[in-house]
Amino acid sequence: MRYSQMFLPTVREVPSDAEVISHQLMIRAGMIRKLTSGIYSVLPLGYRTVKKVEEIIRQEMDAAGAQEVYLPAVQPAELWQESGRWSFYGKELLRFKDRHMRECCLGPTHEEVITDLVRNEVKTYRQLPRNLYQIQTKFRDEVRPRFGVMRCREFDMKDAYSFDADEKGADLSYEKMFKAYTRIFSRIGLTFRPVEADSGNIGGAYSHEFMVLADTGEDALAFCSGCHYAANLEKAEIAKPGKVDPDPAQFKPLESIHTPDVRTIEEVSAFLGVTPQDIVKTLVFAADGKPVAVLIRGDEEVNEAKLRNYLGADSVELATDDIVLEVTNSPKGFAGAIGIKADVYADYSLMNRINVVMGANREDYHVKNANLGRDFTVKAFADLRIIKESDSCPRCGKPVRFARGIEVGHVFKLGTKYSKAMKATFLDRDGKEKFMIMGCYGIGVGRTVAAAIEQQHDDQGILWPMTIAPFHVMVVPVNVNDAKIAAAGETLYRELEEAGVEVLLDDRDERAGVKFNDADLIGIPVRVTIGPKSLAAGNVEMRIRRTGETRTIPVGEAATVIRDIVMGELKALNDPNNGHPR
Numbered sequence: 350m351r352y353s354q355m356f357l358p359t360v361r362e363v364p365s366d367a368e369v370i371s372h373q374l375m376i377r378a379g380m381i382r383k384l385t386s387g388i389y390s391v392l393p394l395g396y397r398t399v400k401k402v403e404e405i406i407r408q409e410m411d412a413a414g415a416q417e418v419y420l421p422a423v424q425p426a427e428l429w430q431e432s433g434r435w436s437f438y439g440k441e442l443l444r445f446k447d448r449h450m451r452e453c454c455l456g457p458t459h460e461e462v463i464t465d466l467v468r469n470e471v472k473t474y475r476q477l478p479r480n481l482y483q484i485q486t487k488f489r490d491e492v493r494p495r496f497g498v499m500r501c502r503e504f505d506m507k508d509a510y511s512f513d514a515d516e517k518g519a520d521l522s523y524e525k526m527f528k529a530y531t532r533i534f535s536r537i538g539l540t541f542r543p544v545e546a547d548s549g550n551i552g553g554a555y556s557h558e559f560m561v562l563a564d565t566g567e568d569a570l571a572f573c574s575g576c577h578y579a580a581n582l583e584k585a586e587i588a589k590p591g592k593v594d595p596d597p598a599q600f601k602p603l604e605s606i607h608t609p610d611v612r613t614i615e616e617v618s619a620f621l622g623v624t625p626q627d628i629v630k631t632l633v634f635a636a637d638g639k640p641v642a643v644l645i646r647g648d649e650e651v652n653e654a655k656l657r658n659y660l661g662a663d664s665v666e667l668a669t670d671d672i673v674l675e676v677t678n679s680p681k682g683f684a685g686a687i688g689i690k691a692d693v694y695a696d697y698s699l700m701n702r703i704n705v706v707m708g709a710n711r712e713d714y715h716v717k718n719a720n721l722g723r724d725f726t727v728k729a730f731a732d733l734r735i736i737k738e739s740d741s742c743p744r745c746g747k748p749v750r751f752a753r754g755i756e757v758g759h760v761f762k763l764g765t766k767y768s769k770a771m772k773a774t775f776l777d778r779d780g781k782e783k784f785m786i787m788g789c790y791g792i793g794v795g796r797t798v799a800a801a802i803e804q805q806h807d808d809q810g811i812l813w814p815m816t817i818a819p820f821h822v823m824v825v826p827v828n829v830n831d832a833k834i835a836a837a838g839e840t841l842y843r844e845l846e847e848a849g850v851e852v853l854l855d856d857r858d859e860r861a862g863v864k865f866n867d868a869d870l871i872g873i874p875v876r877v878t879i880g881p882k883s884l885a886a887g888n889v890e891m892r893i894r895r896t897g898e899t900r901t902i903p904v905g906e907a908a909t910v911i912r913d914i915v916m917g918e919l920k921a922l923n924d925p926n927n928g929h930p931r
């Protein structure tokens with residue numbers, strides 16, 4: 350491709366409305382342009398990378414036995430009403446009526462459509478398993494679209510759906526997708542981790558998110574320094590401490606203390622001269638509307654997702670002032686476990702603790718030396734808090750580390766949530782009617798491109814991995830008005846193209862500095878400079894974008910040497926053994 354012919358509008362200034370680096374660089378490198386809030390046009394340079402990402406996805410999905418389909422973007426409301434999501438989904442679902450006043454939506458995801466398709470065609474166990482996927486436009490009407498294509502409203506996604514006859518088959522389908530995803534992100538050249546994710550409380554369900562590690566990532570994840578355990582912070586488990594039965598002889602007498610207007614942990618610890626660790630926080634939640642109390646150490650925070658999963662509730666939220674008053678007989682700030690009118694659950698952090706400070710369930714009062722067994726009871730101890738970097742791994746006990754990441758893929762064992770709601774059944778071997786067991790598997794295509802940039806860039810621009818670089822090589826004749834230089838550029842361009850290398854020839858009549866800046870910005874992995882001095886000596890100069898390493902190569906050998914470098918990198922990334930989280 351000739352730069353002079355290419356629709357490649359680069360921008361020198363950082364766009365003022367772009368908060369994150371990938372958004373800035375995609376605008377500046379002429380990859381995307383904003384049409385309206387959260388909706389982007391993809392320009393030729395950007396689309397070359399998008400198509401490469403899609404191709405890697407297709408190859409690995411096909412290799413894993415999935416088959417490509419193409420499902421409609423417009424979906425009828427009836428299917429969503431059947432699954433129960435029409436009322437549940439909220440304003441993210443863009444709804445509209447057609448000319449016959451039939452309610453429709455633009456698909457934010459395709460579980461309903463695919464389940465409808467498969468239930469109509471698959472009748473017996475002999476037709477299972479099935480895994481169907483597509484790469485297609487989704488629409489989610491985000492309240493606050495931001496970060497460019499990272500959180501936009503219209504985007505391309507690869508989504509796959511598996512249907513199995515039994516749990517064993519469903520687990521195998523999941524494992525195949527897990528491996529395919531590991532291959533996909535390895536081939537794209539990303540450093541990533543599959544992390545255990547919260548899957549809500551669908552029975553028999555579990556899920557992993559594939560996170561590209563980047564300091565700018567919006568998700569926080571915890572991973573073990575000693576083993577493969579990794580989880581997002583919502584899900585990350587905390588090891589259960591050993592239980593020691595406390596000796597009641599050590600229990601001090603319960604004291605009630607007047608603490609006028611002293612409510613927060615900071616106020617209580619200052620007033621009583623104790624540390625937050627000495628205080629037990631009592632939080633009242635409404636779990637599906639029913640009040641429950643959670644006891645947790647003063648310096649810890651309750652993880653509401655863990656609480657929701659533990660209770661098997663659909664929703665958990667902090668109780669209103671009215672409910673707090675009802676179960677504790679006091680306004681907020683003085684809740685405690687003694688005499689509370691709700692089921693009490695305690696976080697592991699309180700195991701083995703004696704003589705604690707807590708609210709007295711009486712306005713302006715706290716108690717000292719409260720003890721489990723003597724003064725109050727709990728229904729159970731559980732892992733209910735948000736993990737901290739000082740916690741230890743639930744699997745091996747080694748210290749946990751935190752990192753930031755960008756979610757680019759998600760594999761999810763759905764179980765029978767949709768097949769039950771939409772009656773997707775089949776006849777098994779014994780002629781019995783059963784529900785299909787489903788899995789769903791997504792990859793955000795644009796998000797993957799943006800995540801690659803977030804992870805791999807420098808002050809000058811993008812550092813593309815070879816497999817998804819829009820071009821492999823950029824040939825830069827520094828002065829196209831010099832006939833010899835221009836001719837050498839044309840020759841190398843032709844030779845490389847003939848050798849199967851994708852080349853961008855910068856044939857613009859521009860200063861060398863402008864050309865070099867653009868080359869660095871758009872991040873083509875190999876740049877070849879043809880300048881008057883080196884050419885007079887019979888050489889060209891090659892520079893590796895990522896390392897800055899330069900090499901002088903005789904003109905006659907240039908095409909071969911450069912082809913070998915490009916093909917070597919492609920081969921290393923596409924190698925069948927390259928399939929491990931890094």
Ligand SMILES: [Zn+2]
Pocket residue numbers: 573574575576577578742743744745746747
């Ligand atoms: Zn571990």
